[in-house]
Amino acid sequence: MTNELVVTDRLTKTFGNRTAVRDVSLTVRRGEVYGFLGPNGAGKTTTLRIVLGLATATSGTATVLGLPAGDSDAVVRTGALIEGPGFYPYLSGRDNLRSMARYRGLSDREVDEVLERVDLTARGKDKFKSYSLGMKQRLGVASGLLGTPELLVLDEPTNGLDPAGMADMRKLIRELADQGQTVMLSSHMLAEVEEVCDRVGVIAGGKLLVESSVRDLRGTAATLVRAEPLDAALAIGMRLAGDDGVHLHDGASMRLDIDPGRAPEVTAALVAEGIRVFEVRPIEQSLEEIFFQLTGTPVDTTLAADSISTERQVA
Template identity: 40%
Template sequence: MEKVLIVKNLTKKFKRVAVNQISFEVQKGNVYGLLGPNGSGKSTTFGMLLSTINPTSGEWYWFGEKGTTPKTLKKIGAIIEQPNFYPYLSAEKNLKIVAKIKGIPYSRIDEVLTLVGLLERKKDAFKTYSLGMKQRLAIASAMINNPQVLILDEPTNGLDPEGIIQIRELIAQIAQKGTTIIVASHLLDEIEKVCSHVIVLKNGNALYCGSVEGMTSSMGYFELKCENNDALINALQTMNLFKKIHIQNEVVIATIENDIAAAELNKKLAQSGIYLSMLQKKKESLESQFLELVKKQ
């Protein structure tokens, strides 16, 4: 698969190390999440990749070309800061200014406003928009040159649940059209819902780079309950199928090491005289995997 971005040992030092020799690759057509708490190096990484911050060391390649050039930037749409438009101008007039700066025909304006669901409000002043609408207009502005890559830095910050859902759906819609997306967020739930790949950052270090599925590739766990949980735990321990067994709120949690179907486990326990009142097989969330990953550092 074609690689639109290759990052090698990218480092930025201010008074402290903000980004520490991170390396990753972005393949065309996927949605990548840059995941980490505030101060983990997400915005600094974007700044270097867009040449607004000079790196201390390391290198990167956009579309096979080293660094970030004016030619490269024409293929990238980015929202790094809060939406910044003229408050008393309409959405249409604000986008005309953007189109003129980027040398894009005005015919693209209605297309991108339709994409973000603002066509009917294009004559309204920017200052009348809700925060979610302002964010969607910013995405329209970033998409006006029909970029191959869209970069979004914390696009759901400050939004209410409805606004978050709208941005999430918009990201999915843009991705379906073949645009590669790199989105930075500190929200695990958002990354898990919209991204195919994730780069986990903590204190400037990349702890994981790969698919979301790969990060959550553990076999999961069972939640079980019966009249005698002590007997249940003893039976589970004899099976050599679980790497960890513990009780949480009167429910036995058995983390799977050697996979087994729920029906087969139920059968084995019944043969041992243990009859379950509860049996659920679950997948570990990205959140639990992230917390486990961070603990190891």
């Protein structure tokens, strides 16, 4: 049994003169939640489509569960929600899932189980056309869970969900991984990735910029100092951390890019200059700060329920 469920090697996809994905090499390991993070139009959906066999690469390779992407055996063992759910509008949510289950030789009991997992049991008899965007998204995830796939690929799984629904979806994804399933999800919501993912791949402009665990990506913690007067404290901070190692934080404190283990040294230097010290503690970079450093692109930590990915329109 391979420990690497998804492997791409120099994956490239072009559309005419436009390169959507360029030399992307990534690895998704068994039992983890892998976050594919990037702004709209970065190449996330195109990459996932190739992994699922819905599109062919211009060059490079992709394997899923040790098989070429799109292989029938790999497809059977993979669940997916890609580019939004598509169902019959005049059938109920449950009947939509039943039609999919029967095609795959699965029982109605499995349909009821996945409806319960995404909290749609009470609305399972309602017609799909009456569902909200968030409910449609949850039904799409339920369809991906049919058959208990080894690998679940989700494209923006929390799109359209309210805060409570987003929290429930994150909890579900973590439960799936804890039970041995592997989840690969794309997102440009940093809070989602930070809370639920074990490892992330950051993509921008079709290129994979980094692949790392969330912990390693955030790196060594810096030191947060809250002291007054702040101007005088900043001068001491620059002496200790260098001009480029001092950053204003929340307008009332400073972040020093130095090991938190130097907190006693920092405190002593400030007190020696008569500066009042209120707080000295470790602080880690957020994924938002790291993403901006890697791409030069600020990313919203929240996403409007009705926003539509540019990537989905062009890829």
